[in-house]
Amino acid sequence: MAEVKKTLRLILGDQLNHQHSWFKDDLEDVTYLFMEMRQETDYVKHHIQKVVGFFRSMRNFASYLEERDHRVIYYKIDHEDNTQNLEKNIKDLIDKHDFESFQYQLPDEYRLDEQLKSLCEDLEIETNNFDTEHFFTTRSDLERFYEGKKQMTMEYFYRDMRKKNNILMINAKDPEGGKWNFDKSNRQKWKGKPEIPHERGFRKDVSDLVDEIKNAGVETFGSIEANNYNWPTSREDSLSVLNYFCKNLLVHFGDYQDALHTDEAYLFHSRLSFSMNTKMLSPKEVIDSVLDYYYDHKDEIDISQVEGFIRQILGWREYMRGIYWKEMPGYRRSNKLRNQNKLAEFYWDANTKMNCLHHSIKNSLENAYAHHIQRLMITGNYALLTETHPDEVDQWYLGIYIDAIEWVEITNTRGMSQFADGGIVATKPYVSSGSYINKMSNYCKDCHYKVNKKTEDDACPFNSLYWNFLDANREHFAGNQRMNMMMSLLDKKPPEEMQKIRNRAGEIISNPERF
Structure with missing residues (x-):
C-alpha cells in the first residue's frame, strides 16, 4: 500500500x-x-x-x-x-x-x-x-489547431468544437438548423417588447464582509447595497441562475443579445459569467442544461436563441483562453496602434454628457456588470477612438467587472476591443460612429448630442472620432480587406470636411471632461 x-x-x-x-x-x-x-x-x-x-x-x-x-x-x-x-x-x-x-x-x-x-x-x-477539469480545451489546443495557418478565425475553431463535442449537430458534419452561425438573427433592437423578466436576484446581507474588506485597508471603487447583494456566491445559487435563465430568458436571448437600453441593466443576458469564471459552474453543464431545455421546448424556442448563447461559451470563451496561453506574456504589452492617452476621468464616475457612455459606465459602477456590446461598442469603442493606452483600458476592465479575470479580460480588451494586438483576435477594429449605437439602442434619443450631426458643437462625439481614427491609422489598415469600404468612403471626403473632423476630434481627445 x-x-x-x-x-x-x-x-x-x-x-x-x-x-x-x-x-x-x-x-x-x-x-x-x-x-x-x-x-x-x-x-x-x-x-x-x-x-x-x-x-x-x-x-x-x-x-x-x-x-x-x-x-x-x-x-x-x-x-x-x-x-x-x-x-x-x-x-x-x-x-x-x-x-x-x-x-x-x-x-x-x-x-x-x-x-x-x-x-x-x-x-x-x-x-x-x-488540471482544473473545467474547460473543454487544454491551454495548448488552440495553438495546435492553428499550427501552420496564417490567420486565426474563431468561426473555424467554433465549428470544430461543435463537431468534437457533438453540440447542435445532426450528424458528424452537418449543423442543426442548416447553418453554423445565426449571428445575423442576433442583432435586434429592444423597443420595450417583449417584456424582460427581472433578473434572478438574491438580496444577501454582506455587511460584515464589506466591513472586513474596508477595515483591512483594501481600496475599492463602485457601489454596493451591502444588505442587498445580488450575485450568486455558491453552487446552489449558480444552478438557480442557470435554471432561471433557461426558463425565463433563453427564449429571447439570441434576438436581443446585442441590444442596449437605458432602462435595462441585463436585458435577456444570463448573468452566469461570474459563476463560470469562478468554476462554480462548468461550461459543459451550462451548455447541457440549455440544450436539454431547448429540446424539451423546441416549439417555443428558436435555434437562433440557443446557438447565439452556445457560441459565446463553446466558441468565444474557449477561443480567448487559447489565445491567452498562446500569446502570453508578450500579449500584455501589445500596443500596435501606439496609443498613449490616459483613460477619461468619467470612466470612474459616469459624469459625461454622452448618454451611451453615461449609462454604460453607471451600470458598470452600480452593478459590476455590463454586457458584451456595452463593453465593446460603447466604453471600448470610445477608449480606442480617443487613442487611450491599452494598459489604462486593461486596468479599468479588469477592476470593474465581477467576471473579469485576466485570461478572458485582456484578450477581449486588448485584442477584440482595442485592436492593440494588431489583428490576432479581430480581423478589423471594432469601432463605429454614433449610427451603430443609435441602431442598437435608445441611448441617442435623449442625449445632449445629436447623432445625425458630424462636427457641430452639439454633434455626437463618436462621429468625428470615428473618421479621425480611420484617417490617423491609414497605414495600419491599408492592406486590410475588411476595411476597404470604409477607407474608400474616407478617401471621398472633401479636404475641408476632413479638417473639421480632425479639429472636432482633437478637441474631444484633448478635453474629454468637457464632453
Missing part, C-alpha cells in the same frame, strides 16, 4: 469546482488551503462587488468542504497569520504543519502560473500540479 503523505492543496479564488476529482479521492491526510490576500485585491483596484463576490464564494466553498469532513485552512483577509503573499503564506504553513507534499491546480492567469512555478522550485518537498 502506497504511503500517504501529509499534503497541502491550494485552491485559488477562481477554482471553486465542486466536481473536481480532488474531492472524490480517499486521501486521508489532505488539507485544502484558501487565502484572501492583498496580493490579489491590490494588483489593480477592484470593484467592491467583485471583491465581495470572490471572498463570499470562497468562504461558501470552504464551508462546503468542511461539512463533508475535508480539512480546510482558511485565511481571511484579516487573519493574523496572513502575510498577504501567496508564496510566503504557503511556505510558512508547510514549515508550521510539516507538510510533505504541495499540490495545486493550474492557474488561469499567467502571473499566478509563474508565481507557483517559482514557489515549487524553491520548496524542498514533493510538488505536483493538476
Whole structure:
C-alpha cells in the first residue's frame, strides 16, 4: 500500500469546482488551503462587488468542504497569520504543519502560473500540479489547431468544437438548423417588447464582509447595497441562475443579445459569467442544461436563441483562453496602434454628457456588470477612438467587472476591443460612429448630442472620432480587406470636411471632461 503523505492543496479564488476529482479521492491526510490576500485585491483596484463576490464564494466553498469532513485552512483577509503573499503564506504553513507534499491546480492567469512555478522550485518537498477539469480545451489546443495557418478565425475553431463535442449537430458534419452561425438573427433592437423578466436576484446581507474588506485597508471603487447583494456566491445559487435563465430568458436571448437600453441593466443576458469564471459552474453543464431545455421546448424556442448563447461559451470563451496561453506574456504589452492617452476621468464616475457612455459606465459602477456590446461598442469603442493606452483600458476592465479575470479580460480588451494586438483576435477594429449605437439602442434619443450631426458643437462625439481614427491609422489598415469600404468612403471626403473632423476630434481627445 502506497504511503500517504501529509499534503497541502491550494485552491485559488477562481477554482471553486465542486466536481473536481480532488474531492472524490480517499486521501486521508489532505488539507485544502484558501487565502484572501492583498496580493490579489491590490494588483489593480477592484470593484467592491467583485471583491465581495470572490471572498463570499470562497468562504461558501470552504464551508462546503468542511461539512463533508475535508480539512480546510482558511485565511481571511484579516487573519493574523496572513502575510498577504501567496508564496510566503504557503511556505510558512508547510514549515508550521510539516507538510510533505504541495499540490495545486493550474492557474488561469499567467502571473499566478509563474508565481507557483517559482514557489515549487524553491520548496524542498514533493510538488505536483493538476488540471482544473473545467474547460473543454487544454491551454495548448488552440495553438495546435492553428499550427501552420496564417490567420486565426474563431468561426473555424467554433465549428470544430461543435463537431468534437457533438453540440447542435445532426450528424458528424452537418449543423442543426442548416447553418453554423445565426449571428445575423442576433442583432435586434429592444423597443420595450417583449417584456424582460427581472433578473434572478438574491438580496444577501454582506455587511460584515464589506466591513472586513474596508477595515483591512483594501481600496475599492463602485457601489454596493451591502444588505442587498445580488450575485450568486455558491453552487446552489449558480444552478438557480442557470435554471432561471433557461426558463425565463433563453427564449429571447439570441434576438436581443446585442441590444442596449437605458432602462435595462441585463436585458435577456444570463448573468452566469461570474459563476463560470469562478468554476462554480462548468461550461459543459451550462451548455447541457440549455440544450436539454431547448429540446424539451423546441416549439417555443428558436435555434437562433440557443446557438447565439452556445457560441459565446463553446466558441468565444474557449477561443480567448487559447489565445491567452498562446500569446502570453508578450500579449500584455501589445500596443500596435501606439496609443498613449490616459483613460477619461468619467470612466470612474459616469459624469459625461454622452448618454451611451453615461449609462454604460453607471451600470458598470452600480452593478459590476455590463454586457458584451456595452463593453465593446460603447466604453471600448470610445477608449480606442480617443487613442487611450491599452494598459489604462486593461486596468479599468479588469477592476470593474465581477467576471473579469485576466485570461478572458485582456484578450477581449486588448485584442477584440482595442485592436492593440494588431489583428490576432479581430480581423478589423471594432469601432463605429454614433449610427451603430443609435441602431442598437435608445441611448441617442435623449442625449445632449445629436447623432445625425458630424462636427457641430452639439454633434455626437463618436462621429468625428470615428473618421479621425480611420484617417490617423491609414497605414495600419491599408492592406486590410475588411476595411476597404470604409477607407474608400474616407478617401471621398472633401479636404475641408476632413479638417473639421480632425479639429472636432482633437478637441474631444484633448478635453474629454468637457464632453
